[in-house]
Amino acid sequence: MxxxxxxxxxxxxxxxxxxxxxxxxxxxxVDLAVRRGEFVAVMGPSGCGKSTLxxxxxxxxxADAGELVIAGRTVGGDxxxxxxxxxxxxxxxxxxxxxxxxxxxADNVAVSLRVxxxxxxxxxxxxMERLNVSHVxxxxxxxxxxxxxxxxxxxxxxxxQPDLLLADEPTGNLDSENSRTLLEHLRLANRRQGQTIILxxxxxxxxxxADRVLNMKDxxxxxxx
Amino acid sequence: xxxxPLANILHYxxxxxxxxxxxxxxxxxxxxxxxxxxxxxxxxxxxxxxxxADLIVLPRGWGEGAVDKxxxxxxxxxxxxxxxxxxxxxxxxxxxxxxxxxxxxQDQLAVGIDPRDFEMFSGGxxxxxxxxxxxxxxxxWLEQVLLSPADRQAQPLDLSAEDLARRGGLELVIDKRLxxxxxxxxxxxxxxxxxxxxxxxxxPEGVMSRVFLPRRTAQFLFGSGDITxxxxxxxxxxxxxxxxxxxxxxxxxxxxxxxxxxAYRGMLHERFGIMYLYVDAVNLLAxxxxxxFIMVTLYxxxxxxxxxxxxxxxxGASNALLVRLVAVESLLLTSAGLAAGxxxxxxxxxxIHAARPLLTVRITPGWVATxxxxxxxxxxxxxxxxxxxxxxxDMAEALSYx
Numbered sequence: 001m002x003x004x005x006x007x008x009x010x011x012x013x014x015x016x017x018x019x020x021x022x023x024x025x026x027x028x029x030v031d032l033a034v035r036r037g038e039f040v041a042v043m044g045p046s047g048c049g050k051s052t053l054x055x056x057x058x059x060x061x062x063a064d065a066g067e068l069v070i071a072g073r074t075v076g077g078d079x080x081x082x083x084x085x086x087x088x089x090x091x092x093x094x095x096x097x098x099x100x101x102x103x104x105x106a107d108n109v110a111v112s113l114r115v116x117x118x119x120x121x122x123x124x125x126x127x128m129e130r131l132n133v134s135h136v137x138x139x140x141x142x143x144x145x146x147x148x149x150x151x152x153x154x155x156x157x158x159x160x161q162p163d164l165l166l167a168d169e170p171t172g173n174l175d176s177e178n179s180r181t182l183l184e185h186l187r188l189a190n191r192r193q194g195q196t197i198i199l200x201x202x203x204x205x206x207x208x209x210a211d212r213v214l215n216m217k218d219x220x221x222x223x224x225x
Numbered sequence: 226x227x228x229x230p231l232a233n234i235l236h237y238x239x240x241x242x243x244x245x246x247x248x249x250x251x252x253x254x255x256x257x258x259x260x261x262x263x264x265x266x267x268x269x270x271x272x273x274x275x276x277x278a279d280l281i282v283l284p285r286g287w288g289e290g291a292v293d294k295x296x297x298x299x300x301x302x303x304x305x306x307x308x309x310x311x312x313x314x315x316x317x318x319x320x321x322x323x324x325x326x327x328x329x330x331q332d333q334l335a336v337g338i339d340p341r342d343f344e345m346f347s348g349g350x351x352x353x354x355x356x357x358x359x360x361x362x363x364x365x366w367l368e369q370v371l372l373s374p375a376d377r378q379a380q381p382l383d384l385s386a387e388d389l390a391r392r393g394g395l396e397l398v399i400d401k402r403l404x405x406x407x408x409x410x411x412x413x414x415x416x417x418x419x420x421x422x423x424x425x426x427x428x429p430e431g432v433m434s435r436v437f438l439p440r441r442t443a444q445f446l447f448g449s450g451d452i453t454x455x456x457x458x459x460x461x462x463x464x465x466x467x468x469x470x471x472x473x474x475x476x477x478x479x480x481x482x483x484x485x486x487x488a489y490r491g492m493l494h495e496r497f498g499i500m501y502l503y504v505d506a507v508n509l510l511a512x513x514x515x516x517x518f519i520m521v522t523l524y525x526x527x528x529x530x531x532x533x534x535x536x537x538x539x540x541g542a543s544n545a546l547l548v549r550l551v552a553v554e555s556l557l558l559t560s561a562g563l564a565a566g567x568x569x570x571x572x573x574x575x576x577i578h579a580a581r582p583l584l585t586v587r588i589t590p591g592w593v594a595t596x597x598x599x600x601x602x603x604x605x606x607x608x609x610x611x612x613x614x615x616x617x618x619d620m621a622e623a624l625s626y627x
Contacts, residue, residue: 060539061621087541098536098624100229102236107228114226115540 006069007163007196008034008057013066015052026052027063028219036163037194039187041207044216050200051095053216054168057198058092059085071163087116091157093167097149099141105152106137112156124159131155131185147178154182158189165189165197171206183209226546230554233526234561244522245561248600251515252566255508255596256588257573262504264587266497270490276433277345278319278459279468280475281489282307283482291482292489292496295323295334296447297454303479304458310478314471316463319345320455322443326418328399328436329407331583335397335418336434337443337455339364345459346433354411354426357396357439364441366392371445371452384445386420394442398426403435406582418446435583459486512599515562516607523555523611527618534615535623544616551612552605559604563597 015027026049034040044050055061056068059075059082068075071089075082099108109124128134131151136144144152150170157165167186171179187209189195199210207213215223234241283291284298304318322337338346340356358364370384389395399409404427409415413424422438444452460483462471468485476483484492494501527534534547570593574586 055621055624058539060535060624061619083538083541083543085541086539090541092539094624098532098539100533100536102232102533103229107232111226111229111537112540115537115542115546 005035006033007036007071008032008198009069010057011067013053013056013063013068015049015056015061015063026219027056030066030219030221032214032221034164034196034198036196037190038212039190039197039199039210041199041201041210041213042216042221043201043204043207043213046202048216049219050202050216051168054092054166054198054200058090058166088160089163091160091162091165093150093153093157093165093170095169095172097141097153099149099153099156101141104138104140105133105144108141108152109156109159113159116160118160123161124155127155127158130188132181147174147181150174150178150182151185154185158195161193163196165195166200167197168200169202170199171201171203179203179206226550227553227557230550230557233530233554234557240522241558241561244519244558245565247518248515248559248562248604249565249569251511252563252596252600253569253573254511255599256567256570256592257577257586258504258508259592259596260570260574260586260588261577261584262500263592264585266493267490267587268585270493272431272433273489274486275348275431276459276486277348277461278317278486279462280460280472281484281486282318282458282460282475282479283484285481287482288492290496291457292492295325295456297322297444297449297451298456299458299481300454302453303481306479307458307460307475311475314462314466314474315460317342317345317461319459320440321457321459322440322448322455323457324418324443324447326436328415328417329403329409329583333403333436334434335436335438335443337438337440339440343437345461346437347428348432350429350432352398352426352428354398354424357398357425357437358393363393363439367394367441367445367452371450389442389445390421394439395420395422396425396439397422398428398437399424400428400430400432400435402430402582420446512603516603519555519558519604520607520610522558523551523608524614526554527551527611527615531618531623534618535620538618538620539624547615548612551615552608555604555608556601559600563600566596566600567593
C-alpha cells in the first residue's frame with residue numbers, strides 16, 4: 001500500500017449504516033488504487049454505493065474497516081489528519097453543487113480558500129474565466145443558471161489545487177450541452193494540470209472522458225479496480 | 226472570515242434584527258435602570274456636596290441612617306458651642322431643619338435654613354425673585370413669641386397659619402427643576418404639608434435641596450413647636466484646617482457624630498445600596514433572557530445551516546474555525562444590539578425625564594462600557610452551546626439531504 005505514484009490507495013473498505021436488523025452494508029470491501037494524474041470514472045447502478053464510496057474517499061465519513069492512503073498518508077480515525085487532508089489534498093464537486101447561498105460566486109470560492117488558509121486569488125480569476133463563470137462573480141447562486149452553479153462548484157473544488165478531485169455525479173442535473181462543457185473542463189484540468197480526478201457517474205457518456213472506468217456492484221468494484 | 230457571519234446576518238435580516246433588538250432591550254434596561262438608580266442617588270449626593278461646608282454634625286448613632294432622617298434632633302445650641310469652643314477651627318456653624326413635603330407629586334426633602342446662611346447653600350447662584358424672610362423679621366417675631374421670657378405662656382397652637390403667612394413665614398424658594406416639573410412660577414401659591422405657601426424665589430438647579438423654607442417655620446410646623454432644635458448642622462472650617470482631625474476633635478467634644486460632607490455620598494450608597502442590588506438583579510435577569518434569546522437564535526441557525534456547516538467542514542474547516550464563525554456571528558449580533566441598546570437608552574432617558582422631570586438618569590461612559598463588556602461576554606457565553614453543536618454536525622448526514 002505504498003506504491004510510488006499513487007495518490008489514493010484503498011483496500012477492503014467497508015461501510016454500513018444503521019443498526020441491528022435495519023443495518024445496511026453499503027461498501028463490502030472496496031479495493032482501489034489511483035495514480036497521480038489519472039482520470040478515473042466509477043460507474044454502477046443506483047444504490048451500489050458510489051456516493052458512499054465518494055464520501056469515504058473524500059473523508060466526509062469514515063470507513064468501518066479497511067485501509068485508506070491518500071497522498072501517502074494512511075488515514076484512520078485521527079480527525080486532525082482527516083481535516084488536514086480535506087483542507088490541503090481533496091476537492092469535492094457535489095451533485096447539487098452545495099454552494100453557500102448567502103455568498104456571491106466570488107465569495108463562495110474565497111471562503112473555500114480562506115478555510116484552507118489560502119489568501120491569494122490570482123489563480124481563481126483565471127479558473128473562473130476558463131470555466132466561464134467570471135461574469136457571475138458578484139451574483140449569488142440563486143441568481144445563476146444551473147450550469148453556472150455547477151461550473152462554479154468545479155472552480156471552488158479546484159481553486160486550492162487539490163491532489164485529488166472527487167466529483168459526485170456532477171452532470172446529474174445538467175442538460176447535455178452543460179454536461180459536455182463541464183466534462184471537457186474536467187478533462188482539460190486533468191490533461192493540462194495533471195489533476196487527478198475520480199468521477200462518480202452513471203452516465204457512460206461522462207465516463208467516456210475518463211482514462212479508466214471502474215464498475216461497482218453491490219458495494220464492491222467488480223471491474224477495472 | 227467575518228464576512229460569512231456578516232453575510233448570514235444580512236441574508237436573514239428580520240431574524241437578525243429581532244435578535245439584535247432583543248439584546249438591545251436588555252442593554253437598554255441595563256443602562257437605563259442602572260443609570261436611573263445610580264443617577265438619582267448621585268444627583269442627590271452632588272447637590273449635598275455643593276454646600277459650601279466641610280462637616281456635618283449629626284445626632285450620635287445616626288450613621289448612614291442620617292440620609293433619610295429628618296425633624297427635631299439636635300439642639301441649636303451646638304452651633305454656638307462650636308463657635309465658642311472651636312473658633313480657631315470653625316468659621317461657620319449652621320443649623321438646618323429637614324422635613325419631607327410633597328411637591329410636584331413627589332416627596333421632596335425641604336430644608337429649613339436661616340436666610341443669612343443661604344449663600345452657603347446657593348453657592349452664589351442667583352435667585353430669581355427673592356429669598357424668604359429677607360430682613361429676618363419673621364424669625365425675630367417667632368423667636369420673641371416662643372422664646373422670650375415674657376411670652377413663655379404663649380402656646381404654639383395659639384399661632385394660626387394666617388399669622389405665619391401674614392408675617393412671611395410660609396414662603397418657599399424652590400429650584401428650577403422642581404419649578405419646571407410642577408409648572409410652578411414666582412408668586413404662585415401651593416398647598417403642601419397642610420398649609421398654603423407662596424413661592425417667592427427660584428434658584429438654578431444644583432443647590433442642596435429643591436425646596437428651601439425659613440428654618441423657624443420648619444421647626445415650628447414640623448418640630449412640634451420646638452424652635453430650639455434642628456436636624457443637623459453644617460460646619461464650615463477655616464482655610465487650611467484639616468477636615469479629618471477637625472471632625473474627630475468636634476465629635477470628641479460634642480459627643481455627637483461629625484462626618485465630612487464628602488462622606489454623605491458614601492452614606493447614601495450604604496443606605497440605598499440594597500436598591501442597586503435589586504436593580505442589578507433585574508438587569509442581570511434581562512440580560513440573561515436577552516442572551517438566552519441569542520443562544521436559541523444561534524442554535525436555530527446552526528440547526529438550519531447544517532448543510533452550510535458540512536460544506537465548510539468538507540472543505541477542511543476545523544472545529545476551531547466553526548466555533549469562531551458562530552462566535553463572530555454572535556458578537557456581530559450583539560454589537561448591533563449594543564448600538565441599538567445604547568441609542569434606546571438615550572431615548573428612554575429622555576422619555577423618563579420628560580415624564581418625570583425630577584428623576585435623573587445618568588448614562589455615563591463607564592456604565593456604557595460596563596454594559597458593553599457584559600454584553601460581549603454574554604454573547605460569547607451564548608455562542609458556546611450552538612458552536613459546540615456546529616462542530617458535531619455530521620457531514621455525511623447533512624450533505625445527504627442535498
